[in-house]
Amino acid sequence: xxxxxVKVLGAWPSPYVMRPRIALNIKSVNYExxxxxxxxxxxxxxxxxxxxxxxxxxxxxxxxxCESMIIVEYIDEVWTSGPSILPSDPYDRAIQRFWAAYVxxxxxxxxxxxxxxxxxxxxxxxxxxxxxxxxxxxAFGKCSKGKAxxxxxxxxxxxxxxxxxxxxxxxxxxxxxVKLLDEAKTPGLVKWAERFCADAxxxxxxxxxxxxxxxxxxxxxxxxxAPPPKN
Amino acid sequence: MASSAMVTxxxxxxxxxxxxxxxxxxxxxxxxxxxLDLKGIQYDTIFEDLSNKSSLLLQYNPIYKxxxxxxxxxxxxxxSLVILEYIDEIWKQTPLLPEDPSERATARxxxxxxxxxxxxxxxxxxxxxxxxxxxxxxxAQENLGCVERQLTGKKFFxxxxxxxVDLAFGWLANLLxxxxxxxxxxxxxxxxxxxxxxxxxNFADAPIIKESWPPRDKLITRYQAFHEVHxxxxxxx
Numbered sequence: 366x367x368x369x370x371v372k373v374l375g376a377w378p379s380p381y382v383m384r385p386r387i388a389l390n391i392k393s394v395n396y397e398x399x400x401x402x403x404x405x406x407x408x409x410x411x412x413x414x415x416x417x418x419x420x421x422x423x424x425x426x427x428x429x430x431c432e433s434m435i436i437v438e439y440i441d442e443v444w445t446s447g448p449s450i451l452p453s454d455p456y457d458r459a460i461q462r463f464w465a466a467y468v469x470x471x472x473x474x475x476x477x478x479x480x481x482x483x484x485x486x487x488x489x490x491x492x493x494x495x496x497x498x499x500x501x502x503x504a505f506g507k508c509s510k511g512k513a514x515x516x517x518x519x520x521x522x523x524x525x526x527x528x529x530x531x532x533x534x535x536x537x538x539x540x541x542x543v544k545l546l547d548e549a550k551t552p553g554l555v556k557w558a559e560r561f562c563a564d565a566x567x568x569x570x571x572x573x574x575x576x577x578x579x580x581x582x583x584x585x586x587x588x589x590x591a592p593p594p595k596n
Numbered sequence: 597m598a599s600s601a602m603v604t605x606x607x608x609x610x611x612x613x614x615x616x617x618x619x620x621x622x623x624x625x626x627x628x629x630x631x632l633d634l635k636g637i638q639y640d641t642i643f644e645d646l647s648n649k650s651s652l653l654l655q656y657n658p659i660y661k662x663x664x665x666x667x668x669x670x671x672x673x674x675x676s677l678v679i680l681e682y683i684d685e686i687w688k689q690t691p692l693l694p695e696d697p698s699e700r701a702t703a704r705x706x707x708x709x710x711x712x713x714x715x716x717x718x719x720x721x722x723x724x725x726x727x728x729x730x731x732x733x734x735x736a737q738e739n740l741g742c743v744e745r746q747l748t749g750k751k752f753f754x755x756x757x758x759x760x761v762d763l764a765f766g767w768l769a770n771l772l773x774x775x776x777x778x779x780x781x782x783x784x785x786x787x788x789x790x791x792x793x794x795x796x797x798n799f800a801d802a803p804i805i806k807e808s809w810p811p812r813d814k815l816i817t818r819y820q821a822f823h824e825v826h827x828x829x830x831x832x833x
Contacts, residue, residue, distance in 0.1 A: 416709065416742055428698050435704045442697035455685040456671055462678045467659070500659065 371396035372424040374410050376403065378580045380529040381433040382421040383570050387525050388440040390566035392447030404587070434465055437525055451522050457508075458522075461515070464504050465526035472497035473530055476537060480585075494537075494545060501527065502551040509553070513560050520564055528561040535574045536581050614639035617653050617665040619646060621810045621818060623767030624676040625664040630763050631680050633804045635687045639666075677707055680760055692760040706746060706753065707764035714739045715767065721783060722775045722819075723826035729781070736783060740792060747791035751798055762799060769796040774815045778823050 371389065373396055375382030389396050401407055406418055413422045413429035423430040423439065430436050441450040451458050475493035482490050508515040508523060515523040538545050546555050562571055572580075616632070616639050618625035632639055644653055644663050656665045656672035666673040666682070673679045684692045693700050717739050720732040743765070746753060753761035776782055784792055799805060 425698070430698065430701045430705075432705055432708060435701050435708070438704070439697050439701040442700065455682050456668070456673075458685065459673050459678050459682040462681065463673075463675055466675060466678065 370426055372399055374399050374422040375420045376401050377572055378577060379420060380533055383529040384433040384525050385421050385423050385436040386570040387566050388437045388450055391450060392440060392444040394444055434526060448519050461522040464523050468527045479537060498545060498551050502554050505553045505557060520566060524561055531558050531562060532572050532577050536577050539578060613669060615642060615667040617642045617644055617663050619644055619663055622663055623770055626766055626808060627676045627763045628664045628666055628679050629808045630805055631683045631692060635690045637687055703761050706761045710764050722779055725827055740789060744789050744792050747795055758802060769799040774819050778819050
């Protein structure tokens with residue numbers, strides 16, 4: 366595969382951008398990483414994702430593929446010689462897709478709420494986040510069936526979906542002075558997180574927590590200074 | 597405590613091969629009905645009253661407590677788009693998704709866009725009033741414009757036959773005219789959205805699809821009630 370036949374448009378802090386990069390690493394596919402400048406959108410991004418104007422975008426040949434988990438499934442379907450990212454059994458596939466959607470639509474939504482909330486609202490989001498982690502701990506037990514990852518022996522769809530948020534999870538723990546992944550309450554996930562972050566497909570794209578912490582401050586400052594959002 | 601008769605009934609339900617928990621009107625449930633019917637699959641239906649959810653539903657879907665739930669050989673499947681992909685993988689006739697990976701990615705993209713952007717923006721246009729409604733309509737029409745372009749040169753989003761994206765947008769065919777009648781605004785007109793209007797007609801007329809069309813008069817009553825609740829909340833003081 367020619368290196369510049371596969372491009373990923375993205376940015377290093379984004380958990381969504383991590384997902385296709387991990388998937389491509391699993392498949393040993395070389396790709397060019399085109400980093401967007403924070404605060405602006407390149408012509409290429411606007412052309413290849415005109416609907417959302419968001420990263421990540423995978424450009425394969427001349428075809429843009431958008432939406433991180435849709436990109437991951439695309440990568441799994443195209444590069445069939447590498448290890449599979451989705452399980453072969455349709456029910457197991459449905460379970461992985463269900464939990465991946467849960468992580469994005471419910472759990473991370475609560476994590477984002479936690480970032481800017483105060484007082485009672487903050488406690489409510491924190492409760493939602495910890496309840497979600499309890500559910501994911503249980504899901505881990507069922508999906509992994511005693512093995513290292515949600516996907517079994519190797520990283521799979523749900524590992525990628527949830528694991529990509531671990532950097533921001535650690536930042537949230539530091540900023541809020543809480544332990545979200547806890548040896549007492551979520552022992553399975555604690556060990557899973559260590560294995561995930563240490564995996565060869567993940568290591569090179571998982572940002573260091575200190576760098577993310579610094580970036581979160583830049584992001585917070587920008588959001589405070591930004592004009593009020595249009596509805 | 598369940599009586600022995602109830603336990604037997606539950607056991608029968610669990611043993612039967614395919615069961616769909618649904619309501620009469622939910623378009624998320626209709627997606628699953630249409631998918632199964634298009635593929636000619638036999639299944640049992642359990643109609644749920646969402647104001648009084650059955651213990652089985654809560655057992656199968658403890659996280660969201662919602663319909664649709666498809667139970668296959670005792671194993672529950674949740675979330676309509678996840679269920680559609682499962683159905684397509686198990687029963688290969690009348691495929692809902694194309695074979696080519698980039699076309700599959702495109703289909704998944706538009707199904708997601710429909711649920712994440714189009715549906716909430718149309719709902720907003722339906723429940724808001726005055727200037728808020730005008731702005732909501734602008735957003736809804738921008739989203740619909742993206743969708744309109746996807747129908748260029750095609751009868752259905754999937755081409756000549758109905759597929760995943762068509763089923764995902766079924767709510768639009770079903771409810772658009774209901775919303776427009778209840779709140780007295782035109783969201784989709786012939787000048788700006790000729791392809792979408794044609795698609796709505798083709799979809800509503802399609803065999804199998806039209807056999808499970810919820811009665812329009814019941815939908816009007818239902819959404820009139822929603823409209824009253826929301827617009828009385830939103831009314832300026």
